[in-house]
Amino acid sequence: MSEHETTHFIAEIVENDLASGKHAEIVTRFPPEPNGYLHIGHAKSICLNFGLAGKYKGRCHLRFDDTNPSKEDVEYTESIQRDVRWLGFDWGAHLYFASDYYDRLYDFAVALIRKGKAYVCDLSADDMRRYRGTLSEPGQPSPNRDRGIDENLALFERMKAGEFPEGSRTLRAKIDMASGNINMRDPVIYRIMNAVHHRTGDRWRIYPMYDFTHCLSDSLEGITHSICTLEFEDHRPLYDWVLDELATPCHPRQIEFARLNLNYTVMSKRKLLELVTTKLVGGWDDPRMPTISGMRRRGYPPESIRAFCDKIGVAKANSTVEISYLEACVRETLNQGAPRAMAILDPLKVVVENWPEGKIELLDAPNNPEDPAAGTRPLPFSRELWIERDDFREVPPPKYFRLSPGSEVRLLHAYYLKCEKVVKDGAGKVVELRCTIDPATKGGWAHDGRKVKGTLHWLAADHCARAEVRLYDHLFTVADPGAEEKKGRDYRSLLNPDSLKVLPDCLVELGLASAKPGDRFQFQRQGYFCADPDGTPGKPVFNRIVGLKDAWAKIEKKA
RNA sequence: UGGGGCGUCGCCAAGUGGUAAGGCAACGGGUUUUGGUCCCGUCAUUCCUAGGUUCGAUCCCUAGCGCCCCAGCCA
Secondary structure, three states, rough: OOOOOOHHHHHHHHHHHHHOOOOOEEEEEEOOOOOOOEEEEHHHHHHHHHHHHHHOEEEEEEEOOOOOOOOOOOOHHHHHHHHHHOOOOOOOOHHHHHHHHHHHHHHHHHHHOOOOOOOOOOOHHHHHHHHOOOOOOOOOOOOOOOOOOOHHHHHHHHHHOOOOOOOOEEEEOOOOOOOHHHHHHHEEEEEEOOOOOOOEEEOOEEHHHOOHEEEEEEOOOOOOOOEEEHHHHHHHHHHHHHHHOOOOOOOOEEEEEEEEEOOOOOHHHHHHHHHOOOOOOOOOOOOOOOOOHHHHHHHOOOOHHHHHHHHOOOOOOOOOOOOHEEEEEEEHHHHHHHHOOOOOOOEEEEEEEEOOOOOOOOEEOOOOOOOHHHOOEEEEOOEEEEEEEEEEOOOOOOOOOOOOOOOOOEOOOOEEEEEEEEEOOOOOOOEEEEEEEEEHHHHHHHOOOOOOOOEOEEEOOOOOOEEEEEEEEEEOOOOOOOHHHHHOOOOHHHHOOOOOEEEEEEEEEEHHHHHHHHHHHHHEEOOEEEEOOOOOOOOEEEEEEEHHHHHHHHHHHHH
16 A cells, blocks of 8 residues: 555544553444445545554454445445455454344433433424424424333333334434534434344334444444544534443544545435436446446556545545546556557558568567566567557648658557558548558667657557457536536436447457456557456457546647 | 534645645656656745734634535434
8 A cells, every 4th residue: 555654633633542542452443334335435434444443553343334224235235345345455353233233222222211311202204303493493392302211111112012103203312402403402313114124124113323323333343433424523412422321331432524526426325326226327337437346347456546545635624536636546556567458449451561461470569668577478460450540640730740641650569660652432531551661670679760759559450359448438527516416407417428438349469358357458558448347258348447648639639 | 693514726635833745737848669657847925814913823813704514213
């Protein structure tokens, strides 16, 4: 992981607690609700929690906050574990489920009732909302607020036994209906639900709420630092209240930080779920999705995601990070390790007129100029070649270094190539280039001091494999779909229609035909690509992970 | 005149009274058999605003302004 000093206010708190002896060892936790797939925002939290535990020699638990059976599913508990592991983190033996604490949680609730700090409320959801008051007006006490302890105990017992219909009663903490903090206006801590829980089945008819469950789960596990996002700041007084009222093993400190936002995408679980269920994308692992599984399929290396999370920092100010920053992190790690390969996305035929028909020459190509240890591979050269259509212009614009009539370029690792003639079809489309090579430039070196400005990638026509290539762009056309939505636009209408471009007839080096899903390459001069599981032995499929920086595109755009 | 937070370069983000780190982006230049990588340079006299305290304030005080979150029997 990154060497540079990662220091932020949470690390500072941890360091102080360790230095002061408040804690001998820190314990953090990543507490997802299994109601969707993890996304890059979760990755920030995962890196933070597991990262802190790793750096300060503590431990980090993976705990599923599964208290709402109506939205949760085992599919998600599985995908979440897969994703956390893939990111490079290990919870060891510390895998927990809030649902495993249901019995103890129930006992805690009973204890609260005994203390006169909780009561069974008969208000309907609508009435409860009315009694709650508003942001600027205090709430009114529930008619059941002063119900006797024994009656509360009996009623709660009967709630548990399933004697009452869903929604008919709740257990509420008795705190302060006039509090400016609405979370403290006698919050519901248990509700009646008939849903089947993915782990406890139909054993329970009542389910604890987040505010009651989370702090107690933390305490039961001996968590020292309970790190969550900003929107829970208002819940901290309640977190502390519950732990102060009950006899618990310890009282973790809740610390809030700003969640990650990325531009040109959405991070809301609801929207991501909707994109998946309405088939606006191919699934949770669609390479355009900001999900961990999407990024994995796209080809983002896990270490680049970790580096990104490390670099963006941790603070309390809401912020939106440019997705290009993530892409820069991906390029950085891929540049070091990805083997280079020739691939032609949009082929244009070149016939080398002074190269004998049928002659094949094997040239030596380094696998990675950044890493000599990666070795070399033989590259066949022949009379007929493919080059990138975009690497030829009949009328070259200013500063165009590539091929044009009469110009000379270098074929990477091969020869200097000169364009002698342009062949067009009836419609005027260029279909073939008649060229010559300079035999004295084998390997791509001219020994007469002659320089060439452009270097092109290429493939021998009869010695390459077909491949499908999928090019991706931002999921949305606007940087901030949320802002547009506030102006009345449906975020779905902001989806980028060009976010996926399928190129069915690309050409790649023969060796890539056997690439395994997940294998990553740099297609020289173009970008980084990753073999997709959709590929077949005869026809591999490559996802563009991210393009290389393109100085020429910039020049051309300016002109 | 409900409560809780936050405001430092286009985007992140250090800084905790001694005179504005770093990364990304951008721009200029060098190297280069990827117009990639790499290297060098430029890029906030200014820290939301206005007052005040101080020899000195992004950091302290006061008053404003702006933005985010909260009225689920979601998490």
